[in-house]
Amino acid sequence: MPERRARNPIQSAAVSAFRIPTEQPEESDGTATWNATTLVIVELHAGNTAGLGFTYSDVTSAHLAQELIRKEVLGRDAFAIPEIHSALDREVRNMGRPGLVSTAISAIDTCLWDLKARLLECSLVELLGQHRATIPAYGSGGFTSYSERQLIDQLAGWAAEGIRFVKMKIGRHPADDIARVRAVQKALNGKAQIFVDANGAYSRKQALYQAEQFAAMDVAWFEEPVSSDDRIGLHLLVERAPSTMDIAAGEYCYVLDDAQDLLSAGAVDVLQADATRCGGISNFIKIAAACEMCHIPLSAHTAPSIHTALCCSLAPAVHVEYFYDHARIENMLFDGAIRPVNGNLQPDRSSPGMGLALKTADAEKFRVFSASG
Numbered sequence: 001m002p003e004r005r006a007r008n009p010i011q012s013a014a015v016s017a018f019r020i021p022t023e024q025p026e027e028s029d030g031t032a033t034w035n036a037t038t039l040v041i042v043e044l045h046a047g048n049t050a051g052l053g054f055t056y057s058d059v060t061s062a063h064l065a066q067e068l069i070r071k072e073v074l075g076r077d078a079f080a081i082p083e084i085h086s087a088l089d090r091e092v093r094n095m096g097r098p099g100l101v102s103t104a105i106s107a108i109d110t111c112l113w114d115l116k117a118r119l120l121e122c123s124l125v126e127l128l129g130q131h132r133a134t135i136p137a138y139g140s141g142g143f144t145s146y147s148e149r150q151l152i153d154q155l156a157g158w159a160a161e162g163i164r165f166v167k168m169k170i171g172r173h174p175a176d177d178i179a180r181v182r183a184v185q186k187a188l189n190g191k192a193q194i195f196v197d198a199n200g201a202y203s204r205k206q207a208l209y210q211a212e213q214f215a216a217m218d219v220a221w222f223e224e225p226v227s228s229d230d231r232i233g234l235h236l237l238v239e240r241a242p243s244t245m246d247i248a249a250g251e252y253c254y255v256l257d258d259a260q261d262l263l264s265a266g267a268v269d270v271l272q273a274d275a276t277r278c279g280g281i282s283n284f285i286k287i288a289a290a291c292e293m294c295h296i297p298l299s300a301h302t303a304p305s306i307h308t309a310l311c312c313s314l315a316p317a318v319h320v321e322y323f324y325d326h327a328r329i330e331n332m333l334f335d336g337a338i339r340p341v342n343g344n345l346q347p348d349r350s351s352p353g354m355g356l357a358l359k360t361a362d363a364e365k366f367r368v369f370s371a372s373g
Contacts, residue, residue: 006077008119013069014043017062017369020329027325028145030171030201037325038368039333040065041358042107044115046078051115052356055276056303056326057103062369065104068092070373073108078119081112085282098254102279109280110306114353124354125347128285128313134344135311137304138195141324142168148180152187154324159192162343165319166192167221170210171201178213185217195221202226204233208240215242221270223248234267246270251301253278259287263294270318274301275310288314305330305356308338309347320345333363 018039026035040062041054055061072087088108092101117127139158142151155166168184170177177196184194196219202210207225214222222241226233228249237247250272253259259278262268271291275284284300288310291298298316300307302323311317322340330337336355338345348355 006075006080008046008078010044010046010074010076010078010115012045012373013066013074014372015062015066015069015369016041016043016363016367016371017059018333018363018366019059019368020332020366022325023328024145026145027143028172029143029169029197030199032199033145037329039329039366040103040107042069042111044069044073044078044108044111046115046119049115049118051078051111051113051118051353052358053107053109053111053114053280054303054306055103055107055110057107057276058100059369061100061104061107062371064095064101065107066371066373068104069108074373078112078115081109081116081282084112085109085279098258102254103277106276106278106280109282110275113281114356117354118352121352123309123347123349123351125309125312125349128309130312131315132312134346135308135317136165136319136343137163137322137340137345138165138167138319139163139192139324140167140195140197140302140321142166142184144169144172148183151180152184155184155192156187159188161340163322163340164192164343165195165221167195167197167223167321169199170196171198174202174206174210177210181214181217181219190218193220194218195223197223198225200224200227200230204230204236207233207237211237211241211245215245219245221246221248223272224251228252228262231261231265231267234262235265238266238269248272248299251277253287255279256283256286256290259290263290263296268296270297270299272299272301274303275306276303277301281306281310284310285314288316291316302326303330304345305334305336305338305354308345309354311345312347333359333366335359
């Protein structure tokens with residue numbers, strides 16, 4: 001524990017996990033299926049103030065967050081975020097930093113930033129420094145488990161609300177992908193740009209062929225055409241896909257080196273990052289700085305209620321994913337959840353921190369873990 005006296009000591013904590021079923025019995029993308037999403041929430045208390053942070057992960061992450069807080073967070077100064085983050089990194093060295101470990105750290109770090117802003121009685125975007133008033137949202141869903149009718153209704157519905165970019169999942173049944181994209185193109189009739197996300201389902205040559213077909217239907221964004229681990233394959237797509245199409249990846253950047261490796265390999269036209277996975281707000285800011293130095297745009301992956309303030313503060317940010325599952329959960333369980341207005345997301349400057357408060361009564365039926373100390 002630190003030797004110097006903490007000015008704003010973190011006195012207590014609570015960690016919770018909630019498992020929320022999907023809207024349909026099962027949802028799917030190009031490489032995964034799921035029937036529920038687990039939300040892990042961390043609350044830290046300093047004085048009479050509490051901060052809130054969260055991640056989308058597994059209940060295992062909640063157990064780990066509880067242990068990390070007990071060992072490395074309680075008693076430290078709430079403003080000493082770099083010190084705490086470094087202590088957490090050291091503590092997990094032999095656990096394997098990426099994956100579940102990183103999501104636990106992400107929830108703690110995000111909570112620390114929220115707590116700091118609340119202690120200073122300002123919004124998170126004011127604490128970070130505002131670069132823009134709003135950030136475009138892109139509607140994201142279009143699961144491969146949807147019928148064509150469901151797919152069109154969702155994406156065209158977002159376009160009717162003023163969202164200018166809409167993303168659909170592909171890759172589970174590659175032979176059907178071109179027809180599904182064409183049906184969406186026809187339904188949108190130019191009202192929104194189409195993004196596609198294969199979640200790494202294609203081979204390199206298959207992805208290149210599909211990119212050419214999609215570009216003819218005005219698809220402007222091809223996410224994870226091959227596995228994000230295949231940097232050579234991603235670089236191939238960056239070099240050879242039609243010039244009107246951005247190749248994107250980065251949602252599985254759990255450590256800073258993951259982001260650096262994608263940038264160094266020339267593997268993306270747009271780098272994605274996710275504060276609920278990459279080590280929280282602290283590392284999201286560092287990834288944004290790397291993007292700016294490399295002249296590569298940054299796009300936030302999911303969790304719009306966290307990423308809106310961040311992307312309104314960081315120069316290379318271009319948009320935030322308004323992911324259907326997470327937007328649904330955040331609006332169900334948080335007062336203050338961010339919603340798009342005329343296609344844009346705007347942080348709440350009138351409330352301290354991220355402006356979120358758990359709807360305890362609504363969340364209780366989904367609770368699968370609870371610990372305090």
